[in-house]
Amino acid sequence: MSNVYDQLKMLGIELPAASAPATAYMMSAQTDKIVFLSGHIAKKNGKVWAGKLGDVLDIEQGRKAARSVAIDLIATLHSHIGDLNRIKHIVKVTSLVNSTPDFTEQHLVANGASELFVSVFGEKGKHARSAFGVAQIPLGSCIEIELIAEIE
C-alpha cells in the first residue's frame, strides 16, 4: 500500500489550502463513511479560471483546469478527513463542463480529473463518473467538479 502523501510528492503536487465556502453551506459533508464534496470551480493563479469550452478554451486547457480542480478536491478531502490514507475509494465524480451548445468533448476534459485521481490513489481512485456540458457555472468557471468518496 503506497502512502498517498508520498504519491503526491512524487507527482510534484503540493496541496493548496482547502477552499472556504462563501455562505450557508460547506465544502464537504459526511454521512456514516461517505463524504460528499461540494462542486469545486477552477482557479488559475488565485483567480477563477473562466471561459467556455468550444469558445475561448480548448480541450487541453480544459483538461488542465479539470486536473487543477481535482487537486483542490483532494485538498478538501485532506482537510475533511485529516489523513488521505483513510480513503477507501473515490466512488463517484461528476464533471460539469462550461460548454457552448456545439462542444461535445466533455469526456476528454473530464479525463484531466479522472486520471489524476488514479495517479494519486491507484486502484482506489477508479470511480464511476458523469461528464456533461452545462450552460454556465458560478463566476464563469470553465469547469465544476463534485465527488463522493468512501473512507475507512
Add this chain to the structure above:
Amino acid sequence: MSNVYDQLKMLGIELPAASAPATAYMMSAQTDKIVFLSGHIAKKNGKVWAGKLGDVLDIEQGRKAARSVAIDLIATLHSHIGDLNRIKHIVKVTSLVNSTPDFTEQHLVANGASELFVSVFGEKGKHARSAFGVAQIPLGSCIEIELIAEIE
C-alpha cells in the same frame, strides 16, 4: 435542541402539501438512513415559476424561487419521514439554475435555498452543495433543486 416545527412557525413558514409526481417515479426514495429527494421545480401561486436567470428573472427573484423550492423540499421530507425532527443532517443540495449562456451568479440564486435550510435546521441544515446553470428545466421552471438527507 429546537423543534423544527416551532422553527418553521417562527419563520412564518407554512408547509404546503407535498408534491405528487406525474409518472413512474417518486418524490423521495430511501436507502437505509439516506433519503434522496427528486428534483423539485419552482412554483408561484400554484403555477410553474418559469423563466431564465439572465433573461426575464433577476438574482433576487431567483433567490426567492430557490427559497420556495426549499420549502417544498421540506414538505416532501415531512411527508416522507413523518417527523422533521428525525432529520440528522441535510447532506447534499444540488441547485440547477435555468440560465442564459452568460449568467454566472448561480451561487447567489442557490443561496436562497441554502440559507433557508440553515434557518430551519440550524447546524443540521449545513450541507455540501453544487450549483450550476442548465440549458432548460421541465416546464421552463427557473430552478430545480434535489437533495440528500440523513435521518436518525
Add this chain to the structure above:
Amino acid sequence: MSNVYDQLKMLGIELPAASAPATAYMMSAQTDKIVFLSGHIAKKNGKVWAGKLGDVLDIEQGRKAARSVAIDLIATLHSHIGDLNRIKHIVKVTSLVNSTPDFTEQHLVANGASELFVSVFGEKGKHARSAFGVAQIPLGSCIEIELIAEIE
C-alpha cells in the same frame, strides 16, 4: 416475487454487452450496498444517438433513446452484480437531456427510462428522479442517464 430475467424476456428485451469506459474510470462503483452507475449515453445501431431535443429530435424519439439507455444501465447492473434479482431498489435516476434553450419537456423524455425501470423491476424500480436540460453531452448524445441502486 417475479424473476427479473423472466420479466426482461416477457418484455422482449435482450441485454446488450455492458459498455466499457474509455479511460481512467469505471461504468459502476460500489460502496457497501449502494451501486453508482456512470452516466451512460444513448446508442442506436451501435453508434452514438446524437442530436438535441427541440432541434433534430422530437419527444417520442427522446423517449425511445431514454428507454434504450435504461436497458444499457440494466446491462451494466447485471455485469456489476451478477444477478439482477439481488437489486433491492432503484434509488435515484438522473436524466440529462441534450436540449435547445427552449425545449421544456425533459420530464416526458425521461419517462422513457423511468417507465422501463418500473416495467422490469416493478415496485423496486420506482425511484427518486431529476431530469433537466444540459448544453451538451459527450459525443453529442441526445441523453445521458446515471443511477444509484441498492442491492441486497
